[in-house]
Amino acid sequence: MSRTETLTIDELGARGDGVAKSGDGQVFVPYTLAGETVTVIADGRRAALLSVRTPSPDRVEPVCRHFETCGGCALQHMGPDAYRTWKAGLLDRALGARGLDTSVIRQAHFCEPRTRRRAVFSAILTEKGVLLGFQQAASNTVVDIEECHVIAPEIDAARPALKAVLEPLLPAGRTVHATVNLTLSGLDVAVEGKIAPDDRQKRAAADIVRAEGLARLTVNGEIVLAPKRPLVAFDDVMVSPPPGAFLQAVPEMETVMADLVTGHMAKSKRVADLYAGCGTFALRLAKSSTVHAVEGDGPALAALDRGFRDNSDRKLKPVTVERRDLARRPMTAHELRVFDGVVFDPPRAGAEAQAREIAASTVRRVAAISCNPETLARDLAILIQAGFTLKSVTPVDQFIWTPHLEAVALLERRTGRKRHWSDM
Numbered sequence: 001m002s003r004t005e006t007l008t009i010d011e012l013g014a015r016g017d018g019v020a021k022s023g024d025g026q027v028f029v030p031y032t033l034a035g036e037t038v039t040v041i042a043d044g045r046r047a048a049l050l051s052v053r054t055p056s057p058d059r060v061e062p063v064c065r066h067f068e069t070c071g072g073c074a075l076q077h078m079g080p081d082a083y084r085t086w087k088a089g090l091l092d093r094a095l096g097a098r099g100l101d102t103s104v105i106r107q108a109h110f111c112e113p114r115t116r117r118r119a120v121f122s123a124i125l126t127e128k129g130v131l132l133g134f135q136q137a138a139s140n141t142v143v144d145i146e147e148c149h150v151i152a153p154e155i156d157a158a159r160p161a162l163k164a165v166l167e168p169l170l171p172a173g174r175t176v177h178a179t180v181n182l183t184l185s186g187l188d189v190a191v192e193g194k195i196a197p198d199d200r201q202k203r204a205a206a207d208i209v210r211a212e213g214l215a216r217l218t219v220n221g222e223i224v225l226a227p228k229r230p231l232v233a234f235d236d237v238m239v240s241p242p243p244g245a246f247l248q249a250v251p252e253m254e255t256v257m258a259d260l261v262t263g264h265m266a267k268s269k270r271v272a273d274l275y276a277g278c279g280t281f282a283l284r285l286a287k288s289s290t291v292h293a294v295e296g297d298g299p300a301l302a303a304l305d306r307g308f309r310d311n312s313d314r315k316l317k318p319v320t321v322e323r324r325d326l327a328r329r330p331m332t333a334h335e336l337r338v339f340d341g342v343v344f345d346p347p348r349a350g351a352e353a354q355a356r357e358i359a360a361s362t363v364r365r366v367a368a369i370s371c372n373p374e375t376l377a378r379d380l381a382i383l384i385q386a387g388f389t390l391k392s393v394t395p396v397d398q399f400i401w402t403p404h405l406e407a408v409a410l411l412e413r414r415t416g417r418k419r420h421w422s423d424m
């Protein structure tokens with residue numbers, strides 16, 4: 001049953017919500033800051049903010065008119081200094097909770113607003129036309145945004161064109177997702193959802209794609225029109241990503257991460273790049289090492305492979321590819337014996353099974369990239385137990401105003417383990 005309460009916020013939790021004591025337990029209050037006294041409507045452990053009675057000195061006016069309605073950002077009400085301290089501290093907390101050495105955490109890198117080159121919009125056709133934006137926090141409601149301070153200006157400016165493309169494709173009332181990647185050739189738009197547009201609908205959408213100068217439009221993986229081949233550059237290696245491809249969110253932050261990874265692998269002759277995507281790291285590493293790229297997504301791996309073959313003038317060392325589900329079938333310690341370096345960059349759930357195999361292998365140098373400090377800390381602990389030393393961990397904030405934090409960890413050990421992890 002919901003109740004109105006006045007609470008004092010003790011701290012921000014890992015998801016950016018204020019945490020307050022209430023009765024015997026804790027209550028989480030979004031859009032609050034440590035030290036604030038707030039009035040809320042609480043329902044169990046969640047509470048909705050009614051008013052801020054005593055604002056924190058760190059409180060600022062949010063830059064976006066949709067803040068608190070659109071579920072995209074959680075922390076625009078926090079001043080930049082406090083935000084940066086809190087954000088970098090997420091890594092400190094996650095590593096500290098596992099008893100790991102936090103003194104090796106390096107200075108964080110922060111992206112600027114309006115730099116994200118990949119956006120996953122929600123869209124729905126209503127009586128008012130197409131609504132395009134992000135889903136309200138903890139709800140299916142699509143917030144029709146009129147501005148966004150996170151995405152690149154090219155994507156923000158294309159919102160009317162995107163609505164026009166979607167209008168002929170959408171049945172009324174059906175929510176779809178449109179992944180928009182800003183590529184060197186223009187916008188690559190991949191629509192996914194329970195829709196099956198007929199030829200007439202696709203022709204109408206294609207006309208708008210052409211008129212608006214979009215690079216490509218696909219619906220559920222099928223090309224509607226591709227006037228240009230979408231291209232991205234991993235340094236000077238050009239790759240054509242598949243529809244809706246995973247790309248690191250902010251190009252400048254990708255460069256920071258890639259420099260860390262390639263610098264750490266500089267002495268490794270044979271590198272395994274696990275969870276390789278379209279080759280963000282693999283194709284850069286191939287400048288100085290032979291690379292075996294392993295990835296679960298077939299189209300991403302095909303793009304990586306073609307990127308390698310199409311860039312023969314870049315004098316890359318050999319790159320081999322393998323499609324594999326690394327959660328179910330991690331590369332074994334035995335398979336890893338031929339590599340002196342391993343890079344792994346898993347999704348949020350981390351790479352526990354894979355980390356155990358690396359721990360049991362003879363691999364001596366590892367770069368672990370992660371967008372989840374908690375699973376990263378778990379996977380690092382497995383490696384450290386097996387004799388690796390954590391040389392550095394660098395926080396990279398490419399998800400401004402959200403509680404998501406990327407990090408690059410670099411590890412080394414003198415000799416590889418001989419025993420399997422199950423012996424431990």
Ligand SMILES: C[S@@+](CC[C@H](N)C(=O)[O-])C[C@H]1O[C@@H](n2cnc3c(N)ncnc32)[C@H](O)[C@@H]1O
Nearest residue numbers: 275276277280295296297325326327345346347
């Ligand atoms: C965080 S992305 C990193 C991609 C790439 N390293 C990059 O920087 O662009 C994680 C990648 O893991 C892949 N992936 C997710 N689950 C996987 C699994 N079980 N086995 C293999 N690859 C998986 C995704 O398709 C995605 O390409």
